[in-house]
Amino acid sequence: MIKKIILCLTLLPTLSFANKIHVATEIKTEKKEKYQEKIPKTVIIKTKKFKVRIDKQPNGNYLYQSWGANTKITAKPSMIISDGEVIPDGSGGNYYFEFNNNGTLYQVWRNYLTNSSKKTPYTLVVIDGNGETLVRQDAQIVKN
Known part of the structure; x- marks a missing residue:
């Protein structure tokens, strides 16, 4: 049980970082699309x-x-x-x-x-x- 908790705690930052990359990519794509609309x-x-x-x-x-x-x-x-x-x-x-x-x-x-x-x-x-x-x-x- 303790091993599972430790494993989850060690994976949590990795999963959080992956989510941040995904969100940053979505924001960058939205900004580019809005930017292209002005041209x-x-x-x-x-x-x-x-x-x-x-x-x-x-x-x-x-x-x-x-x-x-x-x-x-x-x-x-x-x-x-x-x-x-x-x-x-x-x-x-x-x-x-x-x-x-x-x-x-x-x-x-x-x-x-x-x-x-x-x-x-x-x-x-x-x-x-x-x-x-x-x-x-x-x-x-x-x-x-």
Whole structure:
């Protein structure tokens, strides 16, 4: 009888830990689902030099298309990058889309939380293969 009690007491922390892992995984999944609900299926932004359209694809990845700032969006895009992903940034709801084009990263940041009320809602960042920032331009929403 005493052996059974001791066995139960030694297994109790293990079972409790396993339950905590299960609950933490469920919470993480719920947060991710709520987070994904905030991301629009299509975003169109305009910087000083570019118009960018980002669309969610049926496979869950994102498609990046860009034009010159004064080009109509109905024209053929000057650049198309597929298989982009959305990456959460912190716990305040910020995120960014990231696209890789032969080692050059194209990121479109969503800025929910900023220090300035004048800060634009999106920022386009282009980073070369050496990690140097080639472009950093604030963007306004054309369609969200």
